[in-house]
Amino acid sequence: MNVIVTLGATREYIDAVRFISNASTGATGSALADFFASKGFRVSALCAANSIKPKNKKVEILEFSDFSDLNGKIKNLLKTRSFDIFIHCAAVSDYSVRSPCLKTKLDSGSGTLKIILKRNFKIVERIKRYARANPSDKKPEQGGIARNRCSEHCELPEQGGIARNRCSEHCELPEQGGIARNRCRELYERPYLAAFKLTCAAGKKEILSAVSKLKSADIVVHNDINEKGFFHLYKNGSKTADCRGTRELAKKILKEIP
Known part of the structure:
Protein backbone atom coordinates (compact mmCIF):
# COMPACT_ATOMS: atom_id res chain seq x y z
CA MET A 1 0.00 0.00 0.00
CA ASN A 2 1.09 3.56 -0.71
CA VAL A 3 1.00 6.08 2.13
CA ILE A 4 1.55 9.83 2.08
CA VAL A 5 2.18 11.86 5.24
CA THR A 6 2.26 15.66 5.36
CA LEU A 7 4.14 17.21 8.26
CA GLY A 8 5.57 20.42 9.64
CA ALA A 9 4.49 24.06 9.43
CA THR A 10 3.84 26.25 6.42
CA ARG A 11 5.76 29.52 6.10
CA GLU A 12 3.69 32.44 4.84
CA TYR A 13 6.24 34.95 3.58
CA ILE A 14 6.03 38.68 4.29
CA ASP A 15 9.16 39.49 2.31
CA ALA A 16 12.21 37.62 1.09
CA VAL A 17 13.43 36.79 4.62
CA ARG A 18 10.47 37.21 7.01
CA PHE A 19 7.51 34.88 7.34
CA ILE A 20 4.56 33.93 9.55
CA SER A 21 4.60 30.35 10.82
CA ASN A 22 3.68 28.22 13.83
CA ALA A 23 5.29 25.97 16.41
CA SER A 24 4.86 22.64 14.60
CA THR A 25 8.13 20.68 14.35
CA GLY A 26 6.88 17.79 12.24
CA ALA A 27 7.90 15.28 14.92
CA THR A 28 4.55 13.47 15.02
CA GLY A 29 4.29 13.15 11.25
CA SER A 30 7.89 11.95 10.98
CA ALA A 31 7.28 9.28 13.61
CA LEU A 32 4.17 8.09 11.76
CA ALA A 33 6.04 7.96 8.45
CA ASP A 34 8.82 5.91 10.05
CA PHE A 35 6.31 3.53 11.64
CA PHE A 36 4.42 2.82 8.42
CA ALA A 37 7.67 2.38 6.49
CA SER A 38 8.83 -0.14 9.11
CA LYS A 39 5.64 -2.13 8.50
CA GLY A 40 6.37 -2.48 4.80
CA PHE A 41 4.25 0.37 3.45
CA ARG A 42 5.60 2.55 0.63
CA VAL A 43 5.74 5.95 2.32
CA SER A 44 6.14 9.44 0.91
CA ALA A 45 6.61 12.29 3.40
CA LEU A 46 5.75 15.81 2.27
CA CYS A 47 7.72 17.85 4.80
CA ALA A 48 8.09 21.51 5.68
CA ALA A 49 11.59 22.65 4.77
CA ASN A 50 12.53 23.32 8.40
CA SER A 51 10.80 20.30 9.94
CA ILE A 52 12.11 17.14 11.56
CA LYS A 53 12.47 14.55 8.81
CA PRO A 54 11.71 10.81 8.94
CA LYS A 55 14.75 8.68 9.79
CA ASN A 56 13.78 5.58 7.85
CA LYS A 57 15.77 5.62 4.61
CA LYS A 58 12.93 3.92 2.75
CA VAL A 59 10.73 7.01 3.18
CA GLU A 60 10.60 9.27 0.14
CA ILE A 61 11.26 12.85 1.31
CA LEU A 62 9.54 15.74 -0.46
CA GLU A 63 9.41 19.36 0.72
CA PHE A 64 7.00 22.29 0.74
CA SER A 65 7.30 25.93 1.80
CA ASP A 66 4.06 27.91 2.06
CA PHE A 67 0.34 27.19 1.79
CA SER A 68 0.24 27.60 -1.97
CA ASP A 69 3.24 25.32 -2.47
CA LEU A 70 1.80 22.62 -0.19
CA ASN A 71 -1.57 22.72 -1.91
CA GLY A 72 0.00 22.54 -5.36
CA LYS A 73 2.21 19.59 -4.47
CA ILE A 74 -0.62 17.66 -2.81
CA LYS A 75 -2.83 18.26 -5.85
CA ASN A 76 -0.13 17.14 -8.28
CA LEU A 77 0.82 14.05 -6.26
CA LEU A 78 -2.77 12.87 -5.97
CA LYS A 79 -3.42 13.52 -9.66
CA THR A 80 -0.35 11.65 -10.89
CA ARG A 81 0.17 8.93 -8.26
CA SER A 82 -2.14 6.55 -6.42
CA PHE A 83 -2.18 6.61 -2.62
CA ASP A 84 -4.20 4.28 -0.41
CA ILE A 85 -3.71 6.23 2.83
CA PHE A 86 -3.29 9.97 3.40
CA ILE A 87 -2.16 11.14 6.85
CA HIS A 88 -2.48 14.92 6.97
CA CYS A 89 -0.37 16.14 9.91
CA ALA A 90 0.91 19.38 8.41
CA ALA A 91 0.15 22.53 10.40
CA VAL A 92 -1.32 24.65 7.61
CA SER A 93 -1.74 28.38 8.04
CA ASP A 94 -5.32 29.67 7.94
CA TYR A 95 -4.04 32.92 6.44
CA SER A 96 -1.47 34.04 3.87
CA VAL A 97 -0.02 37.48 3.19
CA ARG A 98 -2.05 39.12 0.43
CA SER A 99 0.87 40.91 -1.27
CA PRO A 100 4.23 39.56 -0.07
CA CYS A 101 7.44 41.30 -1.19
CA LEU A 102 9.25 38.14 -2.20
CA LYS A 103 12.11 39.77 -4.13
CA THR A 104 13.29 42.18 -1.47
CA LYS A 105 13.64 42.77 2.27
CA LEU A 106 11.33 45.38 3.75
CA ASP A 107 12.98 48.40 5.34
CA SER A 108 13.25 47.71 9.09
CA GLY A 109 13.35 51.43 9.90
CA SER A 110 9.94 52.32 8.51
CA GLY A 111 8.13 52.32 11.87
CA THR A 112 4.67 50.73 11.74
CA LEU A 113 4.25 47.91 9.23
CA LYS A 114 0.77 47.01 8.03
CA ILE A 115 0.28 43.47 6.75
CA ILE A 116 -2.98 42.38 5.13
CA LEU A 117 -3.79 38.67 5.40
CA LYS A 118 -6.14 36.69 3.19
CA ARG A 119 -8.10 33.64 4.29
CA ASN A 120 -6.91 30.28 2.95
CA PHE A 121 -9.27 27.45 2.06
CA LYS A 122 -8.98 24.12 3.88
CA ILE A 123 -6.70 21.81 1.92
CA VAL A 124 -7.92 18.81 3.92
CA GLU A 125 -11.41 19.23 2.44
CA ARG A 126 -10.01 19.02 -1.11
CA ILE A 127 -7.79 15.96 -0.74
CA LYS A 128 -10.32 13.39 -1.94
CA ARG A 129 -11.44 15.72 -4.72
CA TYR A 130 -7.85 16.00 -5.93
CA ALA A 131 -7.53 12.21 -5.88
CA ARG A 132 -10.62 11.84 -8.08
CA ALA A 133 -8.72 13.63 -10.87
CA ASN A 134 -6.27 10.72 -11.08
CA PRO A 135 -7.15 8.70 -14.22
CA SER A 136 -5.74 5.49 -12.72
CA ASP A 137 -8.16 5.73 -9.81
CA LYS A 138 -11.18 5.62 -12.11
CA LYS A 139 -10.97 1.83 -12.18
CA PRO A 140 -13.07 0.19 -9.46
CA GLU A 141 -11.35 -2.02 -6.88
CA GLN A 142 -7.82 -0.83 -7.73
CA GLY A 143 -5.42 -1.53 -4.90
CA GLY A 144 -7.91 -3.80 -3.16
CA ILE A 145 -9.40 -1.10 -0.97
CA ALA A 146 -12.77 -1.07 -2.73
CA ARG A 147 -13.09 -4.83 -2.38
CA ASN A 148 -12.13 -4.80 1.27
CA ARG A 149 -14.42 -1.93 2.06
CA CYS A 150 -17.18 -3.56 0.04
CA SER A 151 -17.03 -6.72 2.11
CA GLU A 152 -17.06 -4.64 5.28
CA HIS A 153 -20.04 -2.64 4.06
CA CYS A 154 -21.99 -5.77 3.11
CA GLU A 155 -20.83 -7.72 6.16
CA LEU A 156 -19.84 -10.58 3.90
CA PRO A 157 -16.46 -12.27 3.40
CA GLU A 158 -14.59 -11.48 0.24
CA GLN A 159 -13.54 -15.06 -0.50
CA GLY A 160 -14.31 -16.26 -3.98
CA GLY A 161 -15.81 -12.96 -4.99
CA ILE A 162 -18.91 -13.54 -2.85
CA ALA A 163 -18.83 -10.06 -1.38
CA ARG A 164 -18.71 -8.43 -4.79
CA ASN A 165 -21.64 -10.48 -6.07
CA ARG A 166 -23.71 -9.96 -2.95
CA CYS A 167 -22.83 -6.27 -2.94
CA SER A 168 -25.15 -5.66 -5.85
CA GLU A 169 -27.97 -7.39 -3.98
CA HIS A 170 -27.29 -5.60 -0.72
CA CYS A 171 -26.99 -2.19 -2.35
CA GLU A 172 -29.95 -2.91 -4.66
CA LEU A 173 -27.84 -1.90 -7.63
CA PRO A 174 -27.27 -3.89 -10.84
CA GLU A 175 -23.77 -5.27 -11.18
CA GLN A 176 -23.68 -4.90 -14.97
CA GLY A 177 -20.83 -2.73 -16.12
CA LYS A 215 -16.31 16.05 7.23
CA SER A 216 -14.17 14.49 4.50
CA ALA A 217 -11.84 12.71 6.95
CA ASP A 218 -12.34 9.02 7.65
CA ILE A 219 -10.76 9.47 11.07
CA VAL A 220 -9.71 12.59 12.96
CA VAL A 221 -6.78 12.71 15.37
CA HIS A 222 -7.25 15.42 17.99
CA ASN A 223 -4.62 16.77 20.33
CA ASP A 224 -4.61 19.82 22.57
CA ILE A 225 -1.55 22.00 23.04
CA ASN A 226 -1.92 21.59 26.81
CA GLU A 227 -1.84 17.77 26.53
CA LYS A 228 1.60 17.04 25.16
CA GLY A 229 2.00 13.49 23.94
CA PHE A 230 -1.70 12.62 24.13
CA PHE A 231 -3.90 11.97 21.11
CA HIS A 232 -7.59 11.17 20.71
CA LEU A 233 -9.13 9.38 17.72
CA TYR A 234 -12.59 10.25 16.42
CA LYS A 235 -14.67 8.41 13.85
CA ASN A 236 -18.07 9.58 12.64
CA GLY A 237 -18.02 12.31 15.29
CA SER A 238 -17.44 9.95 18.24
CA LYS A 239 -14.26 9.25 20.15
CA THR A 240 -12.95 5.74 19.54
CA ALA A 241 -9.58 5.73 21.30
CA ASP A 242 -7.11 7.65 23.47
CA CYS A 243 -3.39 7.30 22.80
CA ARG A 244 -0.22 8.23 24.59
CA GLY A 245 2.79 8.73 22.36
CA THR A 246 3.23 8.54 18.61
CA ARG A 247 3.87 4.79 18.47
CA GLU A 248 0.57 3.97 20.15
CA LEU A 249 -1.11 6.50 17.87
CA ALA A 250 0.40 4.87 14.79
CA LYS A 251 -0.85 1.45 15.88
CA LYS A 252 -4.36 2.81 16.45
CA ILE A 253 -4.44 4.48 13.03
CA LEU A 254 -3.23 1.28 11.38
CA LYS A 255 -5.93 -0.69 13.17
CA GLU A 256 -8.61 1.67 11.85
CA ILE A 257 -7.55 1.26 8.22
CA PRO A 258 -9.56 -1.46 6.42
Missing part, protein backbone atom coordinates in the same frame (compact mmCIF):
# COMPACT_ATOMS: atom_id res chain seq x y z
CA GLY A 178 -19.39 -2.59 -12.64
CA ILE A 179 -22.05 -0.14 -11.42
CA ALA A 180 -22.51 -1.82 -8.05
CA ARG A 181 -18.78 -1.94 -7.47
CA ASN A 182 -18.42 1.70 -8.43
CA ARG A 183 -21.22 2.74 -6.11
CA CYS A 184 -19.77 0.71 -3.26
CA ARG A 185 -16.39 2.31 -3.91
CA GLU A 186 -18.00 5.73 -3.59
CA LEU A 187 -19.09 4.85 -0.07
CA TYR A 188 -15.46 4.28 0.90
CA GLU A 189 -13.46 6.56 -1.32
CA ARG A 190 -9.73 6.39 -1.27
CA PRO A 191 -7.31 7.57 -0.13
CA TYR A 192 -8.30 6.70 3.42
CA LEU A 193 -7.90 10.08 5.10
CA ALA A 194 -6.60 10.64 8.62
CA ALA A 195 -6.77 14.34 9.49
CA PHE A 196 -5.30 16.10 12.51
CA LYS A 197 -6.95 18.80 14.60
CA LEU A 198 -5.04 20.84 17.19
CA THR A 199 -6.86 22.85 19.86
CA CYS A 200 -5.72 25.07 22.71
CA ALA A 201 -7.25 24.55 26.16
CA ALA A 202 -10.51 23.49 24.52
CA GLY A 203 -13.54 22.10 26.31
CA LYS A 204 -15.44 18.99 25.26
CA LYS A 205 -18.07 20.85 23.22
CA GLU A 206 -15.44 22.92 21.44
CA ILE A 207 -13.43 19.81 20.60
CA LEU A 208 -16.46 17.97 19.21
CA SER A 209 -17.38 21.02 17.14
CA ALA A 210 -13.85 21.29 15.72
CA VAL A 211 -13.65 17.58 14.93
CA SER A 212 -17.09 17.48 13.30
CA LYS A 213 -16.05 20.16 10.79
CA LEU A 214 -13.57 17.76 9.18
Whole structure:
Protein backbone atom coordinates (compact mmCIF):
# COMPACT_ATOMS: atom_id res chain seq x y z
CA MET A 1 0.00 0.00 0.00
CA ASN A 2 1.09 3.56 -0.71
CA VAL A 3 1.00 6.08 2.13
CA ILE A 4 1.55 9.83 2.08
CA VAL A 5 2.18 11.86 5.24
CA THR A 6 2.26 15.66 5.36
CA LEU A 7 4.14 17.21 8.26
CA GLY A 8 5.57 20.42 9.64
CA ALA A 9 4.49 24.06 9.43
CA THR A 10 3.84 26.25 6.42
CA ARG A 11 5.76 29.52 6.10
CA GLU A 12 3.69 32.44 4.84
CA TYR A 13 6.24 34.95 3.58
CA ILE A 14 6.03 38.68 4.29
CA ASP A 15 9.16 39.49 2.31
CA ALA A 16 12.21 37.62 1.09
CA VAL A 17 13.43 36.79 4.62
CA ARG A 18 10.47 37.21 7.01
CA PHE A 19 7.51 34.88 7.34
CA ILE A 20 4.56 33.93 9.55
CA SER A 21 4.60 30.35 10.82
CA ASN A 22 3.68 28.22 13.83
CA ALA A 23 5.29 25.97 16.41
CA SER A 24 4.86 22.64 14.60
CA THR A 25 8.13 20.68 14.35
CA GLY A 26 6.88 17.79 12.24
CA ALA A 27 7.90 15.28 14.92
CA THR A 28 4.55 13.47 15.02
CA GLY A 29 4.29 13.15 11.25
CA SER A 30 7.89 11.95 10.98
CA ALA A 31 7.28 9.28 13.61
CA LEU A 32 4.17 8.09 11.76
CA ALA A 33 6.04 7.96 8.45
CA ASP A 34 8.82 5.91 10.05
CA PHE A 35 6.31 3.53 11.64
CA PHE A 36 4.42 2.82 8.42
CA ALA A 37 7.67 2.38 6.49
CA SER A 38 8.83 -0.14 9.11
CA LYS A 39 5.64 -2.13 8.50
CA GLY A 40 6.37 -2.48 4.80
CA PHE A 41 4.25 0.37 3.45
CA ARG A 42 5.60 2.55 0.63
CA VAL A 43 5.74 5.95 2.32
CA SER A 44 6.14 9.44 0.91
CA ALA A 45 6.61 12.29 3.40
CA LEU A 46 5.75 15.81 2.27
CA CYS A 47 7.72 17.85 4.80
CA ALA A 48 8.09 21.51 5.68
CA ALA A 49 11.59 22.65 4.77
CA ASN A 50 12.53 23.32 8.40
CA SER A 51 10.80 20.30 9.94
CA ILE A 52 12.11 17.14 11.56
CA LYS A 53 12.47 14.55 8.81
CA PRO A 54 11.71 10.81 8.94
CA LYS A 55 14.75 8.68 9.79
CA ASN A 56 13.78 5.58 7.85
CA LYS A 57 15.77 5.62 4.61
CA LYS A 58 12.93 3.92 2.75
CA VAL A 59 10.73 7.01 3.18
CA GLU A 60 10.60 9.27 0.14
CA ILE A 61 11.26 12.85 1.31
CA LEU A 62 9.54 15.74 -0.46
CA GLU A 63 9.41 19.36 0.72
CA PHE A 64 7.00 22.29 0.74
CA SER A 65 7.30 25.93 1.80
CA ASP A 66 4.06 27.91 2.06
CA PHE A 67 0.34 27.19 1.79
CA SER A 68 0.24 27.60 -1.97
CA ASP A 69 3.24 25.32 -2.47
CA LEU A 70 1.80 22.62 -0.19
CA ASN A 71 -1.57 22.72 -1.91
CA GLY A 72 0.00 22.54 -5.36
CA LYS A 73 2.21 19.59 -4.47
CA ILE A 74 -0.62 17.66 -2.81
CA LYS A 75 -2.83 18.26 -5.85
CA ASN A 76 -0.13 17.14 -8.28
CA LEU A 77 0.82 14.05 -6.26
CA LEU A 78 -2.77 12.87 -5.97
CA LYS A 79 -3.42 13.52 -9.66
CA THR A 80 -0.35 11.65 -10.89
CA ARG A 81 0.17 8.93 -8.26
CA SER A 82 -2.14 6.55 -6.42
CA PHE A 83 -2.18 6.61 -2.62
CA ASP A 84 -4.20 4.28 -0.41
CA ILE A 85 -3.71 6.23 2.83
CA PHE A 86 -3.29 9.97 3.40
CA ILE A 87 -2.16 11.14 6.85
CA HIS A 88 -2.48 14.92 6.97
CA CYS A 89 -0.37 16.14 9.91
CA ALA A 90 0.91 19.38 8.41
CA ALA A 91 0.15 22.53 10.40
CA VAL A 92 -1.32 24.65 7.61
CA SER A 93 -1.74 28.38 8.04
CA ASP A 94 -5.32 29.67 7.94
CA TYR A 95 -4.04 32.92 6.44
CA SER A 96 -1.47 34.04 3.87
CA VAL A 97 -0.02 37.48 3.19
CA ARG A 98 -2.05 39.12 0.43
CA SER A 99 0.87 40.91 -1.27
CA PRO A 100 4.23 39.56 -0.07
CA CYS A 101 7.44 41.30 -1.19
CA LEU A 102 9.25 38.14 -2.20
CA LYS A 103 12.11 39.77 -4.13
CA THR A 104 13.29 42.18 -1.47
CA LYS A 105 13.64 42.77 2.27
CA LEU A 106 11.33 45.38 3.75
CA ASP A 107 12.98 48.40 5.34
CA SER A 108 13.25 47.71 9.09
CA GLY A 109 13.35 51.43 9.90
CA SER A 110 9.94 52.32 8.51
CA GLY A 111 8.13 52.32 11.87
CA THR A 112 4.67 50.73 11.74
CA LEU A 113 4.25 47.91 9.23
CA LYS A 114 0.77 47.01 8.03
CA ILE A 115 0.28 43.47 6.75
CA ILE A 116 -2.98 42.38 5.13
CA LEU A 117 -3.79 38.67 5.40
CA LYS A 118 -6.14 36.69 3.19
CA ARG A 119 -8.10 33.64 4.29
CA ASN A 120 -6.91 30.28 2.95
CA PHE A 121 -9.27 27.45 2.06
CA LYS A 122 -8.98 24.12 3.88
CA ILE A 123 -6.70 21.81 1.92
CA VAL A 124 -7.92 18.81 3.92
CA GLU A 125 -11.41 19.23 2.44
CA ARG A 126 -10.01 19.02 -1.11
CA ILE A 127 -7.79 15.96 -0.74
CA LYS A 128 -10.32 13.39 -1.94
CA ARG A 129 -11.44 15.72 -4.72
CA TYR A 130 -7.85 16.00 -5.93
CA ALA A 131 -7.53 12.21 -5.88
CA ARG A 132 -10.62 11.84 -8.08
CA ALA A 133 -8.72 13.63 -10.87
CA ASN A 134 -6.27 10.72 -11.08
CA PRO A 135 -7.15 8.70 -14.22
CA SER A 136 -5.74 5.49 -12.72
CA ASP A 137 -8.16 5.73 -9.81
CA LYS A 138 -11.18 5.62 -12.11
CA LYS A 139 -10.97 1.83 -12.18
CA PRO A 140 -13.07 0.19 -9.46
CA GLU A 141 -11.35 -2.02 -6.88
CA GLN A 142 -7.82 -0.83 -7.73
CA GLY A 143 -5.42 -1.53 -4.90
CA GLY A 144 -7.91 -3.80 -3.16
CA ILE A 145 -9.40 -1.10 -0.97
CA ALA A 146 -12.77 -1.07 -2.73
CA ARG A 147 -13.09 -4.83 -2.38
CA ASN A 148 -12.13 -4.80 1.27
CA ARG A 149 -14.42 -1.93 2.06
CA CYS A 150 -17.18 -3.56 0.04
CA SER A 151 -17.03 -6.72 2.11
CA GLU A 152 -17.06 -4.64 5.28
CA HIS A 153 -20.04 -2.64 4.06
CA CYS A 154 -21.99 -5.77 3.11
CA GLU A 155 -20.83 -7.72 6.16
CA LEU A 156 -19.84 -10.58 3.90
CA PRO A 157 -16.46 -12.27 3.40
CA GLU A 158 -14.59 -11.48 0.24
CA GLN A 159 -13.54 -15.06 -0.50
CA GLY A 160 -14.31 -16.26 -3.98
CA GLY A 161 -15.81 -12.96 -4.99
CA ILE A 162 -18.91 -13.54 -2.85
CA ALA A 163 -18.83 -10.06 -1.38
CA ARG A 164 -18.71 -8.43 -4.79
CA ASN A 165 -21.64 -10.48 -6.07
CA ARG A 166 -23.71 -9.96 -2.95
CA CYS A 167 -22.83 -6.27 -2.94
CA SER A 168 -25.15 -5.66 -5.85
CA GLU A 169 -27.97 -7.39 -3.98
CA HIS A 170 -27.29 -5.60 -0.72
CA CYS A 171 -26.99 -2.19 -2.35
CA GLU A 172 -29.95 -2.91 -4.66
CA LEU A 173 -27.84 -1.90 -7.63
CA PRO A 174 -27.27 -3.89 -10.84
CA GLU A 175 -23.77 -5.27 -11.18
CA GLN A 176 -23.68 -4.90 -14.97
CA GLY A 177 -20.83 -2.73 -16.12
CA GLY A 178 -19.39 -2.59 -12.64
CA ILE A 179 -22.05 -0.14 -11.42
CA ALA A 180 -22.51 -1.82 -8.05
CA ARG A 181 -18.78 -1.94 -7.47
CA ASN A 182 -18.42 1.70 -8.43
CA ARG A 183 -21.22 2.74 -6.11
CA CYS A 184 -19.77 0.71 -3.26
CA ARG A 185 -16.39 2.31 -3.91
CA GLU A 186 -18.00 5.73 -3.59
CA LEU A 187 -19.09 4.85 -0.07
CA TYR A 188 -15.46 4.28 0.90
CA GLU A 189 -13.46 6.56 -1.32
CA ARG A 190 -9.73 6.39 -1.27
CA PRO A 191 -7.31 7.57 -0.13
CA TYR A 192 -8.30 6.70 3.42
CA LEU A 193 -7.90 10.08 5.10
CA ALA A 194 -6.60 10.64 8.62
CA ALA A 195 -6.77 14.34 9.49
CA PHE A 196 -5.30 16.10 12.51
CA LYS A 197 -6.95 18.80 14.60
CA LEU A 198 -5.04 20.84 17.19
CA THR A 199 -6.86 22.85 19.86
CA CYS A 200 -5.72 25.07 22.71
CA ALA A 201 -7.25 24.55 26.16
CA ALA A 202 -10.51 23.49 24.52
CA GLY A 203 -13.54 22.10 26.31
CA LYS A 204 -15.44 18.99 25.26
CA LYS A 205 -18.07 20.85 23.22
CA GLU A 206 -15.44 22.92 21.44
CA ILE A 207 -13.43 19.81 20.60
CA LEU A 208 -16.46 17.97 19.21
CA SER A 209 -17.38 21.02 17.14
CA ALA A 210 -13.85 21.29 15.72
CA VAL A 211 -13.65 17.58 14.93
CA SER A 212 -17.09 17.48 13.30
CA LYS A 213 -16.05 20.16 10.79
CA LEU A 214 -13.57 17.76 9.18
CA LYS A 215 -16.31 16.05 7.23
CA SER A 216 -14.17 14.49 4.50
CA ALA A 217 -11.84 12.71 6.95
CA ASP A 218 -12.34 9.02 7.65
CA ILE A 219 -10.76 9.47 11.07
CA VAL A 220 -9.71 12.59 12.96
CA VAL A 221 -6.78 12.71 15.37
CA HIS A 222 -7.25 15.42 17.99
CA ASN A 223 -4.62 16.77 20.33
CA ASP A 224 -4.61 19.82 22.57
CA ILE A 225 -1.55 22.00 23.04
CA ASN A 226 -1.92 21.59 26.81
CA GLU A 227 -1.84 17.77 26.53
CA LYS A 228 1.60 17.04 25.16
CA GLY A 229 2.00 13.49 23.94
CA PHE A 230 -1.70 12.62 24.13
CA PHE A 231 -3.90 11.97 21.11
CA HIS A 232 -7.59 11.17 20.71
CA LEU A 233 -9.13 9.38 17.72
CA TYR A 234 -12.59 10.25 16.42
CA LYS A 235 -14.67 8.41 13.85
CA ASN A 236 -18.07 9.58 12.64
CA GLY A 237 -18.02 12.31 15.29
CA SER A 238 -17.44 9.95 18.24
CA LYS A 239 -14.26 9.25 20.15
CA THR A 240 -12.95 5.74 19.54
CA ALA A 241 -9.58 5.73 21.30
CA ASP A 242 -7.11 7.65 23.47
CA CYS A 243 -3.39 7.30 22.80
CA ARG A 244 -0.22 8.23 24.59
CA GLY A 245 2.79 8.73 22.36
CA THR A 246 3.23 8.54 18.61
CA ARG A 247 3.87 4.79 18.47
CA GLU A 248 0.57 3.97 20.15
CA LEU A 249 -1.11 6.50 17.87
CA ALA A 250 0.40 4.87 14.79
CA LYS A 251 -0.85 1.45 15.88
CA LYS A 252 -4.36 2.81 16.45
CA ILE A 253 -4.44 4.48 13.03
CA LEU A 254 -3.23 1.28 11.38
CA LYS A 255 -5.93 -0.69 13.17
CA GLU A 256 -8.61 1.67 11.85
CA ILE A 257 -7.55 1.26 8.22
CA PRO A 258 -9.56 -1.46 6.42
